[in-house]
Amino acid sequence: MGRYVVRRLLLAIPVLIGASFLIFAMVYALPGDPIRALGGDRALPPAVVAALTDEFNLNDPLVVQYVKYVGDLLQGDLGTDFRGRAVEDTIAQRLPVTVRLTVTAIAFEALIGIVAGVLAGIRRNGFMDNLVLVSSTVVVSIPILVLAFVAQFLLGLQLGWFPISGISQGWYSYLLPGLVLAAGSLAYVARLTRTSVAENLRADYVRTARAKGLPNRTIVVRHTLRNSLIPVVTFIGADIGTLMGGAIVTETVFNLPGIGRAIFDAVRAQEGAVVVGIVTLMVFFFIFFNLVVDVLYAVLDPRIRYD
Amino acid sequence: MKLTKRSSSLVATAVAAAMLMTACGGSDEDTGGEGGDPTAQSGGSFSIYIGEPENPLVPGNTNETEGGQVVDSLFTGLVQYDPETNEPTFNGVAESIESDDATTWTVTLNDGWTFHDGSPVTAQSFVDAWNYTAYSPNAQGNSYFFNHVVGYADLQAPTDAEDNPIGDPAATEMSGLRVVDDLTFEVELDAPYAQWPTTVGYTAFFPLPEAFFDDPEGFGEQPIGNGPFQAEEPFVPGQGITLTRYDDYAGEDKANADEVTYAVYAELETAYTDLQGGNLDIIDTLPPDAIPSAEDEFGDRAIETVQGDITSLGFPTYDERYSDPRVRRAISMGIDREAITEAIFSGTRQPATSFINPVVAGHRDDACDVCELNVDEANALLDEAGFDRTQPIELWSNGGAGHEAWMEAMGNQLRTNLGVEYVLRMELDFSEYLPLRDAKGMTGPFREGWIMDYPVAENFLGPLYATSAQAPAGSNTTFYGNPEFDDLIREGNGADNDEDAIAAYQAAEDLLIQDMPSAPLWYRVNIGAHSEKVENVIIDAFGRIDAAAVRVIG
Numbered sequence: 045m046g047r048y049v050v051r052r053l054l055l056a057i058p059v060l061i062g063a064s065f066l067i068f069a070m071v072y073a074l075p076g077d078p079i080r081a082l083g084g085d086r087a088l089p090p091a092v093v094a095a096l097t098d099e100f101n102l103n104d105p106l107v108v109q110y111v112k113y114v115g116d117l118l119q120g121d122l123g124t125d126f127r128g129r130a131v132e133d134t135i136a137q138r139l140p141v142t143v144r145l146t147v148t149a150i151a152f153e154a155l156i157g158i159v160a161g162v163l164a165g166i167r168r169n170g171f172m173d174n175l176v177l178v179s180s181t182v183v184v185s186i187p188i189l190v191l192a193f194v195a196q197f198l199l200g201l202q203l204g205w206f207p208i209s210g211i212s213q214g215w216y217s218y219l220l221p222g223l224v225l226a227a228g229s230l231a232y233v234a235r236l237t238r239t240s241v242a243e244n245l246r247a248d249y250v251r252t253a254r255a256k257g258l259p260n261r262t263i264v265v266r267h268t269l270r271n272s273l274i275p276v277v278t279f280i281g282a283d284i285g286t287l288m289g290g291a292i293v294t295e296t297v298f299n300l301p302g303i304g305r306a307i308f309d310a311v312r313a314q315e316g317a318v319v320v321g322i323v324t325l326m327v328f329f330f331i332f333f334n335l336v337v338d339v340l341y342a343v344l345d346p347r348i349r350y351d
Numbered sequence: 352m353k354l355t356k357r358s359s360s361l362v363a364t365a366v367a368a369a370m371l372m373t374a375c376g377g378s379d380e381d382t383g384g385e386g387g388d389p390t391a392q393s394g395g396s397f398s399i400y401i402g403e404p405e406n407p408l409v410p411g412n413t414n415e416t417e418g419g420q421v422v423d424s425l426f427t428g429l430v431q432y433d434p435e436t437n438e439p440t441f442n443g444v445a446e447s448i449e450s451d452d453a454t455t456w457t458v459t460l461n462d463g464w465t466f467h468d469g470s471p472v473t474a475q476s477f478v479d480a481w482n483y484t485a486y487s488p489n490a491q492g493n494s495y496f497f498n499h500v501v502g503y504a505d506l507q508a509p510t511d512a513e514d515n516p517i518g519d520p521a522a523t524e525m526s527g528l529r530v531v532d533d534l535t536f537e538v539e540l541d542a543p544y545a546q547w548p549t550t551v552g553y554t555a556f557f558p559l560p561e562a563f564f565d566d567p568e569g570f571g572e573q574p575i576g577n578g579p580f581q582a583e584e585p586f587v588p589g590q591g592i593t594l595t596r597y598d599d600y601a602g603e604d605k606a607n608a609d610e611v612t613y614a615v616y617a618e619l620e621t622a623y624t625d626l627q628g629g630n631l632d633i634i635d636t637l638p639p640d641a642i643p644s645a646e647d648e649f650g651d652r653a654i655e656t657v658q659g660d661i662t663s664l665g666f667p668t669y670d671e672r673y674s675d676p677r678v679r680r681a682i683s684m685g686i687d688r689e690a691i692t693e694a695i696f697s698g699t700r701q702p703a704t705s706f707i708n709p710v711v712a713g714h715r716d717d718a719c720d721v722c723e724l725n726v727d728e729a730n731a732l733l734d735e736a737g738f739d740r741t742q743p744i745e746l747w748s749n750g751g752a753g754h755e756a757w758m759e760a761m762g763n764q765l766r767t768n769l770g771v772e773y774v775l776r777m778e779l780d781f782s783e784y785l786p787l788r789d790a791k792g793m794t795g796p797f798r799e800g801w802i803m804d805y806p807v808a809e810n811f812l813g814p815l816y817a818t819s820a821q822a823p824a825g826s827n828t829t830f831y832g833n834p835e836f837d838d839l840i841r842e843g844n845g846a847d848n849d850e851d852a853i854a855a856y857q858a859a860e861d862l863l864i865q866d867m868p869s870a871p872l873w874y875r876v877n878i879g880a881h882s883e884k885v886e887n888v889i890i891d892a893f894g895r896i897d898a899a900a901v902r903v904i905g
Contacts, residue, residue: 076782080789082405082492084781085800086414086814086826087789089495091487091507094516099490103515127407128568129588138589196621201628208628209621210590210614296617301589305617309403314782 045342049335056331064324065110071316072106078314082126100126100317113317123317125310131321134306139325141211142302145294146287148215148222149229154280157230158273161237165272166264168242176238180231188290192224192297209299221298225290229283236279240272247271274344281337285330395903396610397632397885399896400622401591403615407571408586410557411484411491416894419554420635421586421613424594424898425467425576426557427602429458429477430548434891437659437710437806439549442603444472444558444577446534448551453543453845460534464601466560467581474536478528480559482506486523488516493555496804499547501527501539543845545852550805579606579899591615594898606899607887626882633901635879635890642697642878649880658875659710659803659892661703661811664761665829665869667793676866677736680721682744682796683870684729685768686761688722692873695757699878703871706811706860710892713808713853719864722871726768733769743772745795749784750777754798789822791830799828799869806892808856813840816868831868 079096082088088096096102101109116123122131164176183191199220200208206220207213244250245268253263291304303322310318341348404418413422429445432438441447444464450456464472483489485497487507497503502525508516527539540547550556558577563570573585579602580594591614596606614631616622619638625631635654637645645653664683666673673679688702701709705718733740746762748754755777762773776795779787788797803810814820818837820827836859843855879896881888884905889897 076780077786078782080785081782083785084415085785085802087785087823088492089487089498089507090510090823091516091520092490092492092494094508094510095488095490098516127405127588128571129407134588137587193620196624201624204628208625208630209616210625210630297621299616299618299621301587301615305589308617 045339049339052335052338056328059331060324060328063327064320067320067323068110068113068316069106071311071314071319072109074314076314078102078126081313096126109316113320122321125315125318126313131318134318135303135322135325138301138303138306141300142288142291142295142304144215144218145222145225145291145300145302146284148218149226149287150280150284152223152226153230153233153283156226157233158237158276160234161276162241162264162269162272164234164238165241166245173238176234180234183227183231186227188224188228188293189297191227192221192294195220195224196297211300217300221294221300224298225287225294229280229287233276233279237272237276240275241268244268244272270344274341277340277344278337281333281340284333285326288326288329393607393902394609395884396593396612397608397882397901397903398612398614398630399898400616400619400626400631400634401613403589403617404586406492407568408574409491409563409567409571410554410559411480411489411493412571413554414492416635419893420895420898421592421594422554422557422574422576423895424578424580424611425574425582426554426578427464427576427600428552428554428557429460430552431604432552432806432891434889434897437892438712439552443552445551448548450547453545453547453847454540456538456540456547457531458536458538461601462534464577465599466558466562466577467575467597468560468562469599470560470562471533472558472560472577473533474530475533476558476560477556478524478530478536479561479564480557481528482524483559483564484555485525487520496550496553496555497525499540499542499544500525501541503527503541542841545844545846545848546807546809549807553805555804577601579604580611589615589617604899607902608898611898611901626880629882629884632882632885633879633888633896634881635877635894635896637878637880639697639699642699645878645880652881652883654877654879654881654888654890656877656879656890656892656894657701657708657710658877658894659708659806660875661706661708661801662700662872662875663703663706663799663801663869664796664872665793665799666796666867667791667829668868669791669830670794672739672742673796675736675738677732678738679867679870681729681732681736681738681769682765683721683867684723684725684732685765686870686872687724687764687768688873689724690764691757691760695760696873699876700873701876703873706863706871707808707856708803708811708874711803711806711808711811712849713856715857718857718860719871721864721867724768729769738771740769740771743774745774745776747776747784747788747793747795747797749779749781749798752781758798788828793828796870797828801826802894803892808853808860809840809843812836812856812859812863813844816863829868831863831866833862833866836862836866 079093101112124130160176164173167173196208199205207217211217250263250267253267291302292308295302295304307322401420402417405415406412406418408418408422410422410426413419427443429443430439430441431443433440444460446459446461448456448458466472481497484491485494485503485506505522506520508520509518511517529537531537560575562575573582579597579600581597582592582594586592593610593612595610622631622634623638623641626634666679668674692700692702704716704722705714707714744765746758748758758775765771765773801815814826816827816831817840818832821830822828839855839859843852846852846855877890877894879890884903885901886904887900887902889900
């Protein structure tokens with residue numbers, strides 16, 4: 045197990061280098077002159093433009109820019125944005141916000157999704173089953189942007205149950221955006237769990253357990269759920285990366301100062317260093333959580349061994 | 352780390368709540384004791400919407416509204432502008448700014464001004480700040496404000512043919528700035544400019560304390576100014592900053608409130624919802640959907656101000672097809688500005704009648720005879736000039752920035768009124784559009800925007816149409832060049848009194864109207880709103896809210 049984890053982590057290094065170069069090349073390929081755009085309708089003086097272009101190595105060819113970037117990176121310097129602010133500071137300040145948002149969303153997704161899925165799965169075609177089917181279809185079909193504005197308007201402004209925007213109220217501030225962010229995946233998790241539970245309930249070992257006279261509760265929780273959760277855990281694990289990306293919309297509408305908003309601004313301003321720094325970090329998270337999921341398999345199903 | 356963050360925000364909330372309570376309690380007892388105006392109240396805290404500032408909060412590098420709003424509360428310049436008339440008033444740091452020849456100016460400061468760290472505001476504070484801003488390796492966005500000071504060129508790094516800086520500038524200090532004593536300094540300009548005292552109220556001219564030069568980066572996050580409010584905490588990107596009243600402020604206009612929070616919002620809609628929900632007090636601009644109902648919803652809490660800006664339709668005077676002034680005048684007459692400002696902008700734009708914006712002295716309401724719809728004359732002029740109507744007019748603007756609707760409406764008007772097809776060229780992003788425009792790449796009329804630097808008529812003329820301002824050196828992107836126009840600007844700048852100056856500027860504007868290098872379209876009208884908690888909310892011609900003037904009543 046330990047060797048497997050180390051091998052997987054070592055494999056992540058070439059992936060990260062490749063990903064960062066690709067992202068770098070993509071930002072580089074964006075047309076336009078970001079320094080000229082800083083001035084807007086009023087052009088910056090040529091000497092100032094020259095100083096800025098020089099500072100951000102924007103006149104160098106792609107490979108030279110990348111080598112300089114990696115060189116700085118090896119010295120622990122992620123570069124600066126056009127405001128002169130260190131990228132690591134931006135990440136340090138904004139990452140906790142996105143992490144909290146993602147954790148809230150995952151918690152909703154896992155908790156509500158699995159409970160609803162199990163309830164629907166153990167009584168197929170019952171009331172709960174139909175409720176879960178209908179509500180999940182509705183939620184999945186509404187774009188997240190619409191959902192966000194409706195939630196903000198109804199639950200935030202009209203009913204006043206949740207803060208409308210910002211993070212001034214601690215974890216409480218993350219509930220509404222977390223729920224909105226989780227909505228789509230939550231519906232998916234419920235359906236996945238439902239199908240999986242329903243299928244497993246028909247399996248031979250469940251019939252055996254029933255024949256042994258085990259109470260229904262034990263059958264569902266101990267025997268069925270554990271097996272049924274394998275596909276669900278895979279989905280939730282992969283979804284952590286997706287959620288961090290999807291946070292761009294949620295963070296913007298609810299005005300949360302997280303990574304999503306930072307990356308949106310950085311792409312618009314063509315700030316290569318910021319985009320590469322943050323996206324590479326997200327690639328790392330993605331790799332990491334996939335590894336966690338794989339390790340969790342072995343815990344859920346002892347037959348799966350990695351050594 | 353997380354724990355500290357959480358607990359510190361809890362503490363901050365508690366402190367804020369406590370301050371609010373004491374402030375409320377205090378004002379009840381103190382109302383009689385204030386002396387002077389019995390209705391004047393002080394204390395309390397309020398919040399103002401801003402977008403994310405583009406630059407660190409350093410005056411020399413702040414030229415957009417978002418950061419400018421914060422910097423304005425933290426600093427006070429030599430002069431301030433009257434919010435009604437936009438005339439400079441001497442209730443800033445300067446006691447007087449005088450000159451015999453409009454070229455060499457003597458600035459005398461009032462005694463007793465201090466920065467928030469307690470150090471005095473001296474002549475050196477201004478001279479050092481201005482030299483720092485002008486020195487090109489510091490890459491300050493406002494450096495060009497000093498290009499009329501003698502010695503400015505020596506602070507610009509030489510560049511090679513590809514615009515790479517080669518070597519250092521010849522000097523680090525402008526020879527035209529001389530400190531006489533602690534409270535006096537001299538400024539020598541390269542040509543007479545009688546309006547110069549009006550210009551120095553702008554952000555670029557604010558003083559900097561010595562602490563700035565030790566740590567410019569830290570300063571940019573938590574500036575030490577000399578204004579009515581001080582920053583006790585750094586600016587948090589994505590969130591904003593809370594400023595507290597500076598009690599040793601030497602100016603007449605001390606802040607009324609104890610505290611102002613500038614809250615950064617990514618989306619104007621979210622800020623508007625927060626305003627409705629009572630979590631935000633002042634918003635300087637409303638989302639487009641909310642504008643038609645603003646009067647009903649906010650009543651006298653809606654604020655409306657004309658901005659010191661102009662949007663124009665520039666012509667590529669370098670393109671053969673648009674080189675004839677008659678063609679340019681005709682196209683200007685083919686546009687129904689009134690219809691567009693009403694239908695597309697719901698009255699948040701005011702049709703332009705002049706190159707000079709109405710907020711500055713020298714504006715004439717009837718200056719431009721071709722800024723109104725006149726289909727017959729337009730067509731007659733086009734025929735006279737032999738304009739080829741079989742080819743479409745290409746209309747240029749940057750894409751994705753909300754210009755689509757009015758550009759299309761304008762194209763339709765030209766088709767209907769002048770009988771010529773149009774093509775929208777809006778495929779370029781801002782960062783591609785600007786360099787192309789600077790490089791004479793426009794093949795038809797194009798969008799131009801300009802926000803004034805200071806309330807002087809010349810600021811709407813020289814920087815946009817003088818030969819010396821042709822891009823990329825300046826913002827003259829129509830590449831208009833007329834020695835007679837240049838002379839008139841120079842004459843206005845050197846005039847002994849305002850009347851003569853304005854007469855010369857208006858004569859220069861008349862030339863523009865004859866030549867029409869670009870057609871004035873409209874000026875922005877800002878519609879903002881505030882909560883019931885505050886009063887005396889003033890938005891000035893720069894689109895900035897005077898935070899010191901705001902009173903908390905709720």
